[in-house]
Amino acid sequence: MRSPGLVDLQVNGFAGVDFNDAALTAQALDHALEAMLATGVTTCLPTLITATPDDLAARFDALDRAVATSRLGPLMCPGYHLEGPFLNPAPGFRGCHPFEAMIAPDAALVARLAAGLKRPILLVTCAPEREGGLDFVRAMRAQGRAVAIGHSEVSFDLARAAAEAGATMSTHLGNGLPQQMHKLANSMFAQLAEDRLWGCFIADGVHLPPPALKSLLRAKGISRSVLVTDAVAGAAAPPGLYALAGMAVERDADGAMRLPGTQTLAGSALTLDQGRAQRDRLGLRHARGGARDGERASPRRARRRAAGAWRRPRAGRDDMAPTTARRTTRREDMTVARARVGDVEREF
Ligand SMILES: [Zn+2]
Numbered sequence: 001m002r003s004p005g006l007v008d009l010q011v012n013g014f015a016g017v018d019f020n021d022a023a024l025t026a027q028a029l030d031h032a033l034e035a036m037l038a039t040g041v042t043t044c045l046p047t048l049i050t051a052t053p054d055d056l057a058a059r060f061d062a063l064d065r066a067v068a069t070s071r072l073g074p075l076m077c078p079g080y081h082l083e084g085p086f087l088n089p090a091p092g093f094r095g096c097h098p099f100e101a102m103i104a105p106d107a108a109l110v111a112r113l114a115a116g117l118k119r120p121i122l123l124v125t126c127a128p129e130r131e132g133g134l135d136f137v138r139a140m141r142a143q144g145r146a147v148a149i150g151h152s153e154v155s156f157d158l159a160r161a162a163a164e165a166g167a168t169m170s171t172h173l174g175n176g177l178p179q180q181m182h183k184l185a186n187s188m189f190a191q192l193a194e195d196r197l198w199g200c201f202i203a204d205g206v207h208l209p210p211p212a213l214k215s216l217l218r219a220k221g222i223s224r225s226v227l228v229t230d231a232v233a234g235a236a237a238p239p240g241l242y243a244l245a246g247m248a249v250e251r252d253a254d255g256a257m258r259l260p261g262t263q264t265l266a267g268s269a270l271t272l273d274q275g276r277a278q279r280d281r282l283g284l285r286h287a288r289g290g291a292r293d294g295e296r297a298s299p300r301r302a303r304r305r306a307a308g309a310w311r312r313p314r315a316g317r318d319d320m321a322p323t324t325a326r327r328t329t330r331r332e333d334m335t336v337a338r339a340r341v342g343d344v345e346r347e348f
Pocket residue numbers: 083095150151172176
């Protein structure tokens with residue numbers, strides 16, 4: 001079976017490599033992207049999480065340099081995802097992000113961070129309830145970036161207002177939320193009900209128990225759902241300790257990534273083909289359309305949306321050919337036999 005491959009909109013690291021490392025090298029990035037390619041991902045947005053402005057600047061600088069000078073970065077990474085620091089710092093919402101570095105939305109900071117980069121910050125995850133949140137959403141759209149709601153306590157009204165202001169996605173819907181909330185008037189239902197928001201879901205069986213994922217996908221609608229990994233360095237790697245943005249995170253025997261000694265999830269060890277298999281086991285494929293409808297829920301569709309909603313890279317600032325060829329060929333058991341991006345071809 002042939003397809004252009006999968007798109008991962010949220011990936012913090014992979015195969016032992018942390019994309020949030022200010023010492024990230026082109027060699028390390030290539031190692032991670034080669035491993036991602038073997039899982040059928042041909043496009044991804046390396047994702048930086050909450051940090052101080054100085055740390056974010058240093059991390060973006062290293063990431064952008066690694067992408068530009070690596071073999072696969074220019075072919076697989078059209079831009080970046082900034083998840084934070086404009087998030088809700090309350091326990092439960094903040095997840096594993098360092099809450100002391102969280103600040104109110106600051107459009108000028110994003111513009112400053114992006115100014116020196118060769119590739120754009122394409123997607124920003126924020127909590128619109130923070131002061132100036134809706135103005136920030138509008139400013140991001142004016143800067144040509146897509147906006148997702150995440151680590152956020154939006155009300156029904158605010159979810160609607162954020163969508164009106166230009167937010168188009170929900171980051172890892174169903175996660176980044178407290179264990180206890182109002183049973184119905186909560187941020188998750190507010191985002192599920194807003195049809196202008198696509199839902200991104202982590203289908204690793206840990207962030208969302210499979211029956212809960214099934215319910216969420218049905219509630220949001222398959223055509224508005226996107227699978228992401230939220231992977232960190234422990235994905236496609238053995239159990240043990242890894243780094244995430246200066247923190248230690250542990251890959252447990254059950255395949256979950258946690259802050260050591262706690263139950264707090266810190267990204268995932270998921271690969272996108274595993275996520276897709278998890279979705280397919282839920283039996284949500286269209287009875288008649290089969291794989292065709294299954295494809296609709298895949299991140300591949302996000303790229304088409306991106307083509308319309310995201311800024312085209314400015315001439316001279318991005319050397320990624322918009323026509324970069326992407327193709328994966330899968331065996332009957334859905335493992336990837338061959339992948340191609342641009343002039344790079346791999347057999348697995
Ligand atoms: Zn998150």
